[in-house]
Every structure is written in structure tokens, then in C-alpha cells.
Amino acid sequence: MSTFELLGMGFQNAFALSALLTIVIGLMLGVIAGALPGVSFVNAMAMALPFTYSMMPTQAMLFLGAIYVGGVFGGSISAIIINVPGTPASLPACWDGYPMTQRGEVRRALAVAIAASAIGGLTSALVLSFAAAPFATFALRFSQPEFFAATVLGLISVIAISKDRPIVSLLSLFLGMVIGTVGVDPIYGVARFTFGVPAMQSGINFVVVMIGLFAISEVIDLIATNRDLRPSKGVNVQSKVTLRDFWDVRGAIFRGSAIGSILGVIPGAGATPGAVIAYGIEKQVSPDGDKFGTGIMAGLAAPEAAKNATTGSAMVPLLTLGIPGSAATAIMLAAMMLHGVNPGPLLFLNDPTMVYTIFAAMILANILMIFAGIGVAQFFSTLMKTPPAVLGAFIILLSIIGAYGVRNNIFDVYVCIFFGFVGWGMKRIGFPTAPLVLGVILGPLAERYFMTSLANYNQDWTVFFTRPISGTILALAAVFALWSLWPVLRARYRSVVLLLADRPGR
Amino acid sequence: MRKLGRFAFGGVLVAGAFAMANAAIAQDYPNRPIELVVTFGPGGGADVMGRQLAQILETELGVSIPVTNVAGASGNAGLTRLRTSPADGYTVGTLISLTVASWAADIGDNTPEDFRVLAIVQSTPSFLYVAADSRFETAEQLLDYARDNPGELTVATSGYGTQDDVALITMAEQGFDMVNVPFSAPGERYTAPLGGHTDLIYEEPGDVVQFLESGEYRPLLIFSEARHPEFPDVPTSGELGLNMVYLNTFRTLAVPAATPEDVVARLEAAVVAATQTDAWQAFCAQTYTCLEPVTGEAAQQEILTFFDAIAAQLED
Amino acid sequence: MSPLRTETGGAKHRAPHMGRLLQTVLSRIALPSGILALTLILPSYMFHRPLRIRARGLGPDAWPTIFLNAIAVIAVLWIITELWGVFAEQKRKRTAFVPEQTEVYSYRKAAGGMALLLGFAWLLPNVGFAISAALFIFCWCLLGGIRNSGILLAVSVIGMITLLWVFMGLALMPLNRGVGVFDDFSVWFLRLLRIY
Structure with missing residues (x-):
């Protein structure tokens, strides 16, 4: 049977009432969990896992897949409305999405975000359906040096994001990378920076750091300023959403979708580096690049498309090779194994119906997500009408539950509150917080790839440059860094001092 | 002062009432959900084992058994949670070979003596x-x-x-x-x-x-003393003249050491019964990990042997 | 869009007083100096116990050391540029880390909020999620200026029960139950809510 016939059969299955219902419920749950500050889609998928025991294996995968698709988008709702990223990948959505909300263009921001996410997700689901096999072989050629190079590209994009103050951003990034080394090291299994506290051996989890830095500190600001979150009542005429808006950001969506689809295949952190790199590249490419951070639609659309474009392609290595590249796909793997299904090349031979039903469901889920997204976003906008104090109390409790839920560890609650205070202080003095979070996310990955590369290639560090794919990515990273820094480097004496010129932290 | 006294008295009464309410039903253990602490994140071998077993044990024990993933410090974060939970049988955890090996590298603040192994349910050569x-x-x-x-x-x-x-x-x-x-x-x-x-x-x-x-x-x-029944053509290390310490990867369920004997006995029996069910047999066949569950002293001893072998390697 | 306060260099007409200059210098290099000091102290705290492993190639200390050194270099660069900035002040607009001044900011309320968070963190493992969450919502709303006791009570109790239902009941999360009497209370309460 051809791919089209198989996919047609998959669509028939996905449109069955029970399957459709599973997808819709999963999407709603995913979007809500993603949108709740603190509770990420990985939390939600882990929580949903026990409920999949009683389902058929295909249904279980549809359910988890829908939560995944919905959750990756959902994080942007809270990022846009209250400047708190619901999941790490929604971090860039704060940078241009929240300024739009402040201007009263919240509906426009949400519409662009939903459209970009859906198109990104759809692109990726199509890649999954039609190009899974070649993509999987491509991913196999990636060894540890290539992963390292890709991570370096993600780290470099931090400079691109904040080119006015590269030195302070770099410092923040490196601090994050050192924070990421706390705990048991991945190679030797020895504890680092624990100061004799056994709980510190668990390490500092990036989700917990992010919740603290963004959600907790934001709520402290909220109570200190008595800021009103109620959107100013339609004073802004521009808030009307027009088709023209979507057409204007088509390039950003296209680039974001491409970047996300490619990066999603590579095991690792997936959605977050995808979104950040897409933002960095868009900032360079877009004619409005220098205005990014003030509520530019392209700056919102590109990372939105990219992060949802990792959802489908992240399932490529899972389904074709049986390799989970991220926490989300690891949970899907567990669900399959609990049903006695082993993903891998044999799955395509033994149970093509299941595989193609999953493909069809992923395509469908990304279309249905538009409605789920609009519904939940509407609900969240209504929630903003509650008094800020009540809202703040619940955001904090949800954040703490979310931090706790990452590993069900009370230590993480303390870490989260600690970083809440640190984040508050950083914001007050205008020290950038986003690079620090990226350091905590990407640092441990980079270390692991670096150390394993050296062990694998005879402790020869030139391997990063001599292997063709790795060398190419690193060269790209260098070009990217120079390109972003060029305006700064070109500047004369007076502007050199502006290296440190301040830019608001938010 | 009188008010405070009355308040304190009331508090004691209320506390007593809760304690009694809970103790009265504690006769027929278990009567509320048992938390199963999986010491690694969702998706790994320990997680799949724990979830499979939890599902079967729910019918064996008649209460719900939610799985809690407490990942971190090579499984020691979860074990610390298990160790510091009340030793009343309402918290059970996974204890696996990787964590035992980590103790030899000074990870965690747990020792083999802190836990009572209910049963080694999976053990497999590599x-x-x-x-x-x-x-x-x-x-x-x-x-x-x-x-x-x-x-x-x-x-x-x-x-x-x-x-x-x-x-x-x-x-x-x-x-x-x-x-x-x-x-x-x-x-x-x-x-x-x-x-x-x-x-x-x-x-x-x-x-x-x-x-x-x-x-x-x-x-x-x-790396085993005998050939694996599923892979009869694969020679053992011994046949090839290698002199190895055989270190199987194993996965167990454990409770805090201070857990009362009758509770341990009840849990142990349930786990052993669970491993005889068709569901478990299908699962262990799929993962090449079937074995007669090892319980009690023998299980405890196997863990100590493993620990000593790893520690000895690190010494030199 | 920049909430940043930009001070125009007032030094055009007179040289700054030495004492004030010193104060400016110190305040502007305080943060980078602190970070620099941290990078010098931290390496000796990397491992709590002496290592028993044999390193093959790079050891477990290599990666953190690289980045601690990188931070030190950047901190020094930062200090240099700050000093340069202070002395080149007359020539340019001075920009420095200044809190956003776009709105009235109550540091007392912020401190109060942080104190509440610390209290909550301490209470949570001891008295359990139910009591500590209800107390937290109550106090936070009070801090946020809600004075209607009916609303305060309703929000904290209903809110707490909703959170318990969703996370302990539906999502099966093992939130803290507290210790001793509070554990007994929590188990009783969860039974009352039909969660257990």
C-alpha cells in the first residue's frame, strides 16, 4: 500500500468517534495544562499516563500525542497574557507577545500565536507522515559531536537575542550553565556543588528554575505594583485581527516551521532550543529585527511555529527507531511498552495501521488545536478579570505544585522559591533572566555531548571541527554569532561602551 | 489563658480523633491508596516495571496504587523520600541496581540497611x-x-x-x-x-x-554463568575463557526498614502473587526478565553482594 | 518603551566630588566583583567528599571549571567597562541598572510577599498542602488588599479544595500531607473529600 492509502486508512480510524473524542479531550487537557503557569505538558502527560492503561495502544498514543500538541502550544497563552511562560518553550512568546498585550493587542497576539503554532505543527506532522524514514536515517548520522554543535548553536543564539548587551547576557548564560552542573554528573556519577546537602544531588531542574524566575517573581511584582491585569477595554482599534496579519508573518512562520521540524528530530531539549534559535534567526532576517522585543508579530510567529514544529518531528525517532529524544516522547514510549508494543522499524511492518493512525491523528490534532486554543485562550482572558491578588495566589500555588510535580520532590519547591527571589532581584536591577534559564536547560546537554564525544573519539577535541556535519553546524554558529554582533563590533569608541548599556530585563 | 487551654485541649481531642479514625481502620491494611515511588523519570525500565506491577497490585491489594516518579541523584532522591516516609506500608519504592552502584560512588545518603526489599522481581544478565x-x-x-x-x-x-x-x-x-x-x-x-x-x-x-x-x-x-534460554546461540563469557563477576541488572520493590512485619508479609505475598499473573508473565517475557522472585534475606543479601562488587572495583 | 531611567550626565559643569565618585564606582562594580569573588570561591566547594574515581580524559571537574573561568573573565571585562564608563561619563549619557520607574513600586509589599512564600515553604511539609495552601491564599489576598472576610474565606477554602481535587484526586499527585497530627488530619480530610 502506498503512503497515501495508508494515511487514508489512518484518517478513517482517527475520525472514528472514540478516536476523535480522545484527541479533543487530550488537546483540551494539554492546552489547559500548558497554559497553567507551572504545570507543563510533560507534567500533564505523566499525570495522564495511568489513564492510558485501560485504553487500546493506538488510543493511548492519540491521547498522549494530543496532550503533547496542545500543551506545547498552551504555554504561550499565559506567556502572552500574563508574561509567564507556561512551558520553557514558550519563553520567546513573552518577548514579543506580552508587549503586544500591553498595547491592548492581546487578541491579535493570540491569533498569530495560534495560527503560527498550528501551521508549524501541521508542517511537522506532514514531515512525520511522509518523510519519517529518511529523517530517521539522517538523525542516525548525528553522533555526539553533532549534538554538541547543535547545542552550541542554541547557546550562541542567546547573543543574537540580546545584542545590545552581549557581555551581561553571556555572563547570565554561563551562570546558568554552572547552575546546571549541580548534582550528579552524567559521566562519572559523582556529586558536584552539593555543599553536603543530600537533596542537592538531585540537581537543579530547569523547569523549576524557569517557574521560579518567571512565574514567582512576576507575581511578587504583581502584588508590589497592584497592577491590573484586566485588558484595557478595546481601546485599541488595531486589536482587530485581519487576514493581512497572517499574510505579513508568512515568512516568519515558514522559517520557524522549517527550523523546528529539523531540530525536533535531534534528540535533546527539542522545543525550547527550536523556539529560541528561530527567534534569533528571525531577528536577523526580519526587516524589523532591531525592534524585536517591543511587540513585533514576526518575533512572536517564528518561535511559535518552531516550537510546535518540533512535536511531529520529535516522534520520528520514537516511531521509526524506538528512541525517545525528549521527556515527552519518553512518556509515549512508556505508554507503548506498557501495552506490549515496541516502537521501531518493525512497527511499520507489523502494525502499519497503528502507525498511520498516529500520523493522521497528529495532522488532525494540529487543525483541531486552533479551536481548543481559541477556547482556552478565551477562558484565560476571562480569568484575568479576577482581582490580581486572588490570581496571584493561585499562580503561585500552581507554580509550586508544578515545581513539585516535576519530580515530586519538596526540595524543588524550595529551589523554585529561591529562584523566584533571585529572579525578582535580577528583574529589579535589569539583569537578563532568559539567558540564565537557557544555560540551565542547554548546559547539561552540552556537557554530556562534549564529554561523551571526547570519550568516543580518543579525547581528541578537533573532532568537533573535522567531522563534516558537526563542523558545518559550528561554522554556521560562528557566522551567526558574528552576524549578530556585527552592529556592535562595527560601532566606534562611544558605542563600545554601550556594550553594557542597559536594556530592560523584560 | 483559659481560652488557650481549652484550645489546646480541643486540639488534643481532635488529634486523638483523627488518629483513632485512621488507626481503627489500620487493622485491615491496606485501606487507602499506596504510593509507589518510582526512583527514575517516566519512560525508563524502572518506571515501566513499577507501573506494570502497580497495575496488577491494585487488584491484588484492592486499593489504588498511584505511581510517583521521583527522579534524581541516580535514584537516591526517590529512595530518600521512601526512607523518610512513615514506615506504615503506604509508601513502596523501586530499588534498582544502578542506584546500588551509585552508593559505591558516595551518592545519596541511603544505605542498604535503610530498606527492606520485598522482592527482586526482575534480574537480567547483560x-x-x-x-x-x-x-x-x-x-x-x-x-x-x-x-x-x-x-x-x-x-x-x-x-x-x-x-x-x-x-x-x-x-x-x-x-x-x-x-x-x-x-x-x-x-x-x-x-x-x-x-x-x-x-x-x-x-x-x-x-x-x-x-x-x-x-x-x-x-x-x-555475561552470565549459563546461556540465556531465549538466546541459546550466544556464548557465555565463561565459555570464552573470561573470568567475570556476574553482575545482573536487577529491579526490586522495597519499603522502609522499620515497616511492621505483618505489613511486609502482606505486601511480599501480593508482589509474589502479582508476578505469577498472566499480565506480568507476558510483560517479563517481552523484556526477557522472567525469574522466580527472590524475597526476604536472600534478596537483601544479593543487593549487598552487588554493592561490594562495585565498591571493590572502585577501590583500586 | 524603555522603562529605564536615563540620567543625563550632570558632570558637564563640575567634576564630581571624590567621595561621590568612589560611591558611584563601588555601586557599579559591586555586582561583577561579587560574581568574580564567587568564581574564585566555588571551585573549592565543587566536591563535598574527596573523589575516589579515576578520571579518564577530562574529569568531572572540567566542565564547571571551564565556565567558572569564563565567568571570571567576563566579570573582569564587565568591571573594566564599568570603570571606563564612569570615567567617560562626561562624554555620554549614563545608563545603569536602575529599577523600572514606570509605576509605583511598593518594596514593603514585595517583602511581605516573599515572607509569605517563605512561611508557606516552611509550613508545606509540616502541616500538609491543605492547611498551608488555604492559609497562603488567605494571607496573600489580605496582602493584596482584599478586606471582605467572606470573600477571603470562600476563596481560600474553595480554592484549596479545588486544587486538592484536581491534583490529588484527578492527577493522583502525592502532595504533602504533613507530619504527625497533621498527617492524620490530611488523611481524614482527603477521605472526607472522597479523594482517598
């Missing part, structure tokens, strides 16, 4: 595999090459200081020097030989079923 297109057809070819070209062959393992490492060090001491390439992320470890990035991979069969079934991995050598 193999050396090559990718399907490897130049090595037999274990003899592999060993000859390793002896003639020390330090050239690379083996994907789960890290330094693990049983994988111990096995490779023991082989190196006998003249078969291969390079340990630590991959702490299982997914990356499995792809390493497939992409041709390492020559071999050291792994238990249950974690790489998909590659064994599809023929992408060929097992060359088993």
Missing part, C-alpha cells in the same frame, strides 16, 4: 551487541581483535562507575582492552552502534527488544 552490519560475526573474532588492538574498540555504556564499567575493566585486566564510552541518555546509547558511532553496546536485552527483534542488533556475548 550482553555485548554489535550492529547488524558489523564486521564481527562471532565473539571469538571480537575478542581476538580486542586483544590485538587494545584501546581501539568502543563500547557504549551507561557511564563510568556502573556495572557496565566494572565488566569492561575486568575484561581489560584480562587483556581485552576496549574503550568505555559513557552515554547517560538511553536513547543516544541505543543509536550509537546503529549509526556506527561505537563498535559495541553493553546492555540488558529487555531495554533493546525493538532492535533485537528487528535484527539491527546482534548479541555476541552474554
